[in-house]
Amino acid sequence: MDVEIVGRMLATLPTDDDHPYRTGPWRPQHTEWRAEDLEVVSGQIPADLDGVYLRNTENPVHPALRNYHPFDGDAMVHVVGFRDGTAFYRNRFVRTDGFLAEQEAGAPLWAGLAERPSSAIRQDGWGARGRMKDASSTDVIVHGGRALTSFYQCGDLYQVDPLSAQTLGKAGWGGDFPTGWGVSAHPKVDDATGELLFFNYGTEAPYLHYGVVDSADKLVHYVDVELPGPRLPHDMAFTENYAILNDCPMFWDPELISQGKYAARFHRDLPLRIGVLPRRGDSASIRWFEAASTYVLHWVNAYEDGHEIVLDGFFQDDPEPADNGMGDTWARAFRFLALDRMQTRLHRWRLNLVTGQVREERLTESITEFGVINPAVLARPHRYVYAATGKPGWFLFDGLVKHDLRTGAEERFGFGEGVYGSEVAVAPRAGGTGEDDGYLVTLTTSMPDDASYCLVFEAAGVGDGPVCTLRLPERISSGTHATWAPGSALPGWRDADRAESSIGL
Numbered sequence: 001m002d003v004e005i006v007g008r009m010l011a012t013l014p015t016d017d018d019h020p021y022r023t024g025p026w027r028p029q030h031t032e033w034r035a036e037d038l039e040v041v042s043g044q045i046p047a048d049l050d051g052v053y054l055r056n057t058e059n060p061v062h063p064a065l066r067n068y069h070p071f072d073g074d075a076m077v078h079v080v081g082f083r084d085g086t087a088f089y090r091n092r093f094v095r096t097d098g099f100l101a102e103q104e105a106g107a108p109l110w111a112g113l114a115e116r117p118s119s120a121i122r123q124d125g126w127g128a129r130g131r132m133k134d135a136s137s138t139d140v141i142v143h144g145g146r147a148l149t150s151f152y153q154c155g156d157l158y159q160v161d162p163l164s165a166q167t168l169g170k171a172g173w174g175g176d177f178p179t180g181w182g183v184s185a186h187p188k189v190d191d192a193t194g195e196l197l198f199f200n201y202g203t204e205a206p207y208l209h210y211g212v213v214d215s216a217d218k219l220v221h222y223v224d225v226e227l228p229g230p231r232l233p234h235d236m237a238f239t240e241n242y243a244i245l246n247d248c249p250m251f252w253d254p255e256l257i258s259q260g261k262y263a264a265r266f267h268r269d270l271p272l273r274i275g276v277l278p279r280r281g282d283s284a285s286i287r288w289f290e291a292a293s294t295y296v297l298h299w300v301n302a303y304e305d306g307h308e309i310v311l312d313g314f315f316q317d318d319p320e321p322a323d324n325g326m327g328d329t330w331a332r333a334f335r336f337l338a339l340d341r342m343q344t345r346l347h348r349w350r351l352n353l354v355t356g357q358v359r360e361e362r363l364t365e366s367i368t369e370f371g372v373i374n375p376a377v378l379a380r381p382h383r384y385v386y387a388a389t390g391k392p393g394w395f396l397f398d399g400l401v402k403h404d405l406r407t408g409a410e411e412r413f414g415f416g417e418g419v420y421g422s423e424v425a426v427a428p429r430a431g432g433t434g435e436d437d438g439y440l441v442t443l444t445t446s447m448p449d450d451a452s453y454c455l456v457f458e459a460a461g462v463g464d465g466p467v468c469t470l471r472l473p474e475r476i477s478s479g480t481h482a483t484w485a486p487g488s489a490l491p492g493w494r495d496a497d498r499a500e501s502s503i504g505l
């Protein structure tokens with residue numbers, strides 16, 4: 001392994017930190033690495049694995065003003081690239097405006113999720129509720145050969161080189177980026193058309209917008225979506241012809257908003273409303289379907305089936321878990337992040353476009369979330385969902401499950417005691433034919449080894465364990481959202497010296 005430190009950020013976290021989401025497996029790292037020819041700990045790098053696995057996630061460098069929430073941290077993008085049976089690694093902080101300002105100040109300047117906006121030192125800021133830092137630490141996707149990082153509360157999309165992980169600047173969309181409203185956590189890329197579909201939300205009417213960016217990176221569609229009030233949507237879905245938005249009955253208490261307080265409450269008496277509109281439809285063309293009350297953090301996929309739209313996602317039996325008195329202060333504070341407390345299960349909604357009716361079906365009793373599919377079947381019928389299992393009481397992934405929705409079978413792999421994974425990404429085998437003909441890639445944080453690894457699984461044999469394990473230069477923070485981009489989607493992939501930028505930095 002050829003390793004080099006390429007950067008080290010100023011960090012002001014306390015040396016005796018006791019925050020559970022800044023210590024242990026969530027201990028952030030502040031060093032940026034470039035590593036070639038990663039050490040193969042076991043197995044062999046598949047020769048037909050060609051492309052990059054990218055993972056974002058919060059990685060704080062400063063303490064909060066008062067109360068740190070795990071969603072507040074700065075963005076770090078990790079890249080593991082596979083080419084010709086070898087692998088390389090990069091990790092870089094995303095240089096957002098807020099990150100750079102706090103590096104200069106040497107201290108936090110904006111209020112986090114568990115703090116009142118009025119406590120922010122800076123008067124400006126980002127996010128649907130305002131006066132937050134746009135950390136861009138939620139998700140990472142690839143559109144038009146560039147990685148884009150996003151912020152769950154709506155912010156800029158930061159362009160990142162998918163090989164070097166260097167920040168390239170903000171998405172501009174030909175000057176039409178919706179500055180002020182921003183873009184929410186999970187914009188979607190349709191590889192079939194090259195389009196990017198997105199939404200944003202805020203506290204002012206119409207409360208939601210939906211838009212489309214074309215393959216030339218131009219904003220070509222942007223419409224109001226009127227809601228009854230401010231909402232907190234996190235994800236969307238799409239089919240070949242429709243975009244699917246949502247109005248979940250979990251939202252900031254409207255009366256408190258006027259006092260500058262933002263308290264999310266779940267309203268079990270209100271339905272989940274699912275909005276369907278043609279992908280280039282106007283505001284009037286949206287149709288709302290009512291379903292059983294829940295909050296959906298992540299959808300998995302959607303497709304058209306005759307007069308129906310089939311929509312898979314994760315139903316939460318308990319979006320607002322009560323304090324059961326079973327834990328310490330931290331456990332009570334972060335019970336909303338534990339999959340077992342929220343009771344998240346794979347679920348199917350069938351929306352009948354003729355009758356307006358919704359049929360719902362629980363697809364499994366198993367508690368999983370962060371489900372992904374082979375990107376080749378996005379917006380088309382899917383059979384397999386690869387999802388994470390959670391360590392009880394924690395926001396940590398202790399294993400993965402392959403759900404076979406045709407047979408109901410579930411194949412599991414546990415990472416082991418004290419080992420936590422990231423969202424997996426599916427890397428289809430080049431020239432592959434079956435839906436599970438490819439690989440799953442993830443990063444782990446191993447407390448017993450004080451190390452991190454990149455694991456590669458055969459998608460057809462999840463339960464057999466990884467076919468390849470690679471060691472990263474240091475133990476990285478546990479994390480969540482990730483993606484895969486094939487080398488064929490990356491400009492200069494075959495020509496580029498892997499140590500350099502693929503897109504002309």
Ligand SMILES: [Fe+2]
Binds near residue numbers: 297
């Ligand atoms: Fe998410």
